[in-house]
Amino acid sequence: MSFRDDNEDARDLRKPFLHTGSWYKMGSRQSSMMSSSAQILRDGSISVVFCVMIVALGPIQFGFTCGYSSPTQAGIINDLNLSISEVFESVAFDIGYMRILFIIRYIKLQFVISKQFSVFGSLANVGAMVGAIASGQIAEYIGRKGSLMIAAIPNIIGWLAISFAKDSSFLFMGRLLEGFGVGVISYTVPVYIAEISPQNMRGSLGSVNQLSVTIGIFLAYLLGLFVNWRVLAVLGILPCTILIPGLFFIPESPRWLAKMGMTEDFEASLQVIRGFDTDISIEVNEIKRSVASSTRRTTIRFADLKRKRYWFPLMVGIGLLVLQQLSGINGVLFYSSTIFKSAGISSSNSATCGLGLVQVMATGVNTWLMDRAGRRLLLLISSSGMTGSLLxxxxxxxxxxxxxxxxxxxxILGILSLVGLVGMVIFFSLGVGAIPWVIMSEILPVNIKSLAGSVATLANWLASSIVTMTANLLLSWSQAGTFIIYTIVTAFTVAFVSRWVPETKGRSLEEIQSSFR
Incomplete structure (x- = not known):
């Protein structure tokens, strides 16, 4: 079986994004020329952790984007109001009724501004859905590293547009660009981590994705207490400005290289990731066998989706990512300030920041437990705990x-609602928050991963948008009824995990995917 195909021209186009680098090529003649960067990567576990730390900057950007609108709402609206007030004060009216008409128009403008900020907050979801649709094909064509580079650029431009915005159009454009980058990141990072991680570390390293998201949210909340919204937007640029040069110091996914027919680069990349003193021959053969039945030009017809090897992982991956959002996590966080007030906590901003810290700590525990307890057990504990907390x-x-x-x-009831809220966030972070992304990246067959992964990521963002848009309406209808709906969803998640989700702990990606045949 030859891994080379007839698309050498396409490979040449991808070269600027690969950067596998001569500094880590195999063989004694290359090893003598290794740079200091390669010396850092000599040990396999250090190499993998280093790669994960670099790409984890993407999810930090993801979380920072999600958390940005919460501490900045008042500042952005006040800045816009100040500009309108100045116009109002600078115009003299001699006729009383004209002044009244202007005041009415001013009130309407304030209402429009409030609505505009709601649009500003939700545009990230719109951009993320577009990014999710494109993410699979981008990651398939130019690789996982190239995809992250592409995602970083609109994020940087978006933050600059927001930080220098003088009207809502720049805010909207910046938010859309950020959302697009986040949509690409949300698919690419978990896939890259799964493809480079050894099977005994894949769960823990995979959950770093969600841990980084929570760190990004917490940083946005924390920094938002001390700096204004323009400075906070400038700080939002930092993760991606570090990510772009960092990508030049890590190898491309060896599984993607193998699928693209780049045998030399594939083996060299795997050798760097596993360590220069590690025998990779067994893993090389497993990956070769996995891609042997799948070429880059393989076309999946709708009729093929009737086969278990396709419909089952699709159903599990999409189902978990949709249920993750339909559990109401965004609705719960949206309503957290009201719950804090009902529990007698006056400083809702500080309390929200504290909630973000709790989320980071709980996700960190999940990272430690992932390869010890297993995915299924953590999902069952997580969804069961969420059900009890929401109830x-x-x-x-x-x-x-x-x-x-x-x-x-x-x-007392206010305190109980606060306990339930914190419990829901903790249990969400222990499993349902991180594990669906890990399982999605593990179980999708290599020849449909780009399309299926895009669909699963799109479904996640679509469900997130639905929950975000309906939370306020549902809470206005009935607070208790809203949380009963979320309770029913999490109870169904328990049943879904018990019936359908396989355990993937301690198995190679090739073993997992071949088990569905």
């Missing part, structure tokens, strides 16, 4: 509606 919030809200606000029971 507690729902019951607390229901009882708050039928007791007097002056009673002692009312304040």
């Amino acid at each position: 507690l919030v729902a019951v607390a809200f229901y009882l708050e509606g039928i007791v007097s606000e002056d009673s002692r029971l009312y304040s």
Whole structure:
């Protein structure tokens, strides 16, 4: 079987993005010329961790984008209001009714500004859905590293557009660009980490993706307490400005190189990732056998999706990513400030920042447990804990509606709702937050990974948008009823995991994917 195909021209176009680098080529004649960067990567585990630390800057950018709108809302709206107030104060009216008409128009403008900020916050989801659609094909054609480079550029431009914005059009453009980059990142990073990680570390390293997202959210909340929205946007540039040069110091995914027919680069990349003193012959043969039945030009027809090797991993991957969002995590976080106030916590911004720190710590525990407890067990514990926590919030809200606000029971119910909220965030971070991305990157067959991964990522962002857009409407309808709906979804997640999700701990990607045949 030859891994070379008839698309050498296409390979030449991809060369600027590969940067596998002569500094890590195999053989004694190349090893004598290794740079200091290669010396850092001599040990296999250090090499993998180094690669993961570099690409983890992408999810940090992801989280920072998600968290940015929360601490900046008042600042952005106030800046816009100031400009309108100046116009109002600079115009003299001699006729009283004209002044009244102008005041009415001014109030309408304030309403429009408020609505504009809501649009600003949601445009990241719109851009992310577009990025998700394109992510699979971008990552397939120019590789995982090239895809991350492409994602970093609109993120940087987007942050600059926001930081120098003088009207809403620049805010909207910047948010869309950021969303596009985040959509690409959300697919590419977990796939890259899964493809480079040894099977005994893949779960822990894969969960670094979600850990980095929570760190990004927490940093946005924390820094937002001390700097204004323009400075915060400038700080948002940092992860991607470090990511781009960092990508030149890590190898491309060996599995992608093998699939593209680049035998030399494939083996050299794998050798660097596993360490120069490691025998990689067994893993090389496994990867070759895996891609032997799949070429880059393989076309999957709709009729083929009836085969278990395709429909089963598709169903599991998409199902987990959709249920992750339909659990209502965005709705819960959206309503957190109200719950804090009902529990008697006056500083909702500081409390939200504290909640972000709790999320980081719980996700860190998940990273440690992933390859010890296994994916299925953590998912079952996580979704079961979320079900109980959401039910507690729902019951607390229901009882708050039928007791007097002056009673002692009312304040106790506020504390219970806070406990349920924090519990839901902790249990979400222990499994449902990170594991769906890990499993998606593990179980999708190599010849449909780009298309199926894009569809799964798009479904995740679409579900996220639905929850974000409906949360306020549902909460206005019934607070208790809203959390009952989320409780039902998480209870269904328990059943879904019990019935359909396979355990992937300790198995190679090739073993996992061949088990569906």
